[in-house]
Amino acid sequence: MRALGRTGITVPALGIGCWAIGGPDHNLGMSMGWASGADSATAIAGLETAWELGARLFDTADVYGHGRSERRLAHLVAHVPREQIVLSSKVGYFTGTARHGYDPAHMRRQLGQTLDNLGTDHLDIYALHHSDFGADDRYLQPAVEAMRAFQAEGLIKAVGMRGPHRFAPDRLATAPDRRGDKIARFRAVFDAVEPDVLAVRDNLLTPTARSEGIFAFARERRCGVLINKALGQGLLTGMYDPARPRRFPDGDHRSRKRWFTPDALTVLQEGLEELRSLVGSGSADLISIALWSCLDRSPDAVVLTGFTTPGQVRVNLTSLRDHPRPQILERARTIMAAVQARLDDTGEVFLDETTAPS
Template sequence: MTSSAVSSSRRTLGRCGITVPAVGVGCWGIGGPAENLGLPMGWSTGSSAAAAAAGLETAWQGGARLFDTADVYGLGRSERLLGDLVARVPRDEIVLVSKVGYFAGTAQHGFDPRHMRRQLEQTLDNLRTDHVDVYFLHHSEFGAGDRWLEPAVEAMRAFTREGLIRAVGMRGPHRFARDRLTVAADQRGDKIARFQAVFDVVRPDVLAVRDHLLSPAARSEGIFAFAERHNVGVLINKPLAQGLLTGVYDPTALPLFGAGDHRSRKRWFTPAAIEVINGGLKELHGVVGWNRKDLIRVALWACLGRYEQAAVLVGFTTPEQVAMNLSALSDPPHPELIAQARAIMGRVQARLDEQGEVFLDETGGSA
């Protein structure tokens, strides 16, 4: 891996004009285990403070300049760990992304504007900076009758005017974390229509979109076409399906997802689902190569090929993972190879669908 390979592959995030390396670093995993909304929302197999610091330093030395976190990741732990790096590097060379809305604390609602301001001030303290480059509304649940939607949008505009944030972000089509468990599937409503309605009010500069080789093609094509029409940037999260696309999970010996680990409630992290996915990965290995790095390379570039104003965010728990993820930029695969990878994993998605709804829409993070 060389820093020049990372720095030379750059993307501009739409009309906001923020320019970033094509691959950024996701900092959810280093937040460790956490509970929020009565749900596990973190990673019980996350990094120690030392491993997190080493991973962030590896990323910086490898040319990474885009780092994504949130107030709810470890309930502040992720932001504080990242802040230790921010304090040691030139602020104008790093792009910081954080989010608000899931971590309500004792506030009436996560999007109460007074709470949002307090959370932003805490985020700035945690990150040891005076501004966040992209600040996201972390979900689209704004209370009964969307009570907090307009106030939250006005708060974001005020933050922008005051120079506390540079750009406003919002999630692409998604489900509110608690609704996945408390609202029956036939009562959840149309998340695409919901997204469009909120988008029209928020008018964000950047979207956060889940995309990977197991994502349904029509869904992915639709949201990136939408982003292009509106000239907004996109940060692609979960490009490796939280490790499922790297082959690290053995269906016969899964790690123990302890308290506070969101994977304990995700059905794609079950032996049956992982066995199906690993079958596809074996076929994919035969096309792209037999090293884990080969899988990562094609998975990341498949996402980067979606939209020229998109960057991908890849999480980590060890410095070795960071180094491998960044090295994927050094050798772009041929477009035909990406097409073959999409076809193979598309068949895997179809097999998961055949198993029933139990495997559908289960790699989306709750936070």
């Protein structure tokens, strides 16, 4: 069980990420969904399996399938005690016809739609999905005021935001040497928002030196942490074969990410083979060490795992087994950090978002 900082929310250490069950999608002129996402019946079965196996925190967003993920999650919400399920959603990436995703009137409409989609009268966590607040941060303070108003009205309990990251259109269109300092940007937004929860990308491919800073930062400020991409969107499970690379169709975000190319997968496969010799050859062995690596980052962190089938949910939520020895965890991190370094050297950056604020 994990207590999410000062929020008063206590949940099992493994939660469920609901991006993939939103299915294929486009937003801001780019693919942002999962073409291999589950159909409605499979998604609902996976959510029910997660509940039966003890998951209690479910994380979604208005832009995941433009409401499809939220509406599928509503099938579970309708059949479990509301006080026992923790619901987290996000706002900002879907603009619709508003001037900006963080226009306060738009945020209120989106929150109302999210509540309708989920079939609930409140969210436990509501997060700002990115850190672009318009020219000269025009919408930053209005967005913060909107979030505090939602809290005062009892529509949300805790306010969340992303850890250090880059806004997706900027990451795609701006050359690396022209990008701003994402750590300085994170600090500026954090100071304005004063969030209760941080969403942080972390996994075995994240060097420990990068991870330690953000988790220490969160602890000092009594922030809970939701760790996402813990399994590298499946990359750390061994499910991607460089000899038979997948072709991701339009609407699947993986079609624009270098880690899913044959050359990158070849480098990854070499690291996974070394990892298998350390922890075991099965997919569950890889999943277990990947999840434990994240769980050990902070006692205030909950690790989110996504899925497209009930079978994936079952393996993820039953794979922890005994806690690995510290030296095994450290060796696993060293092996995979070397893989990350190799890909950095060739320009195949994994888009890590956990660089530590100083």
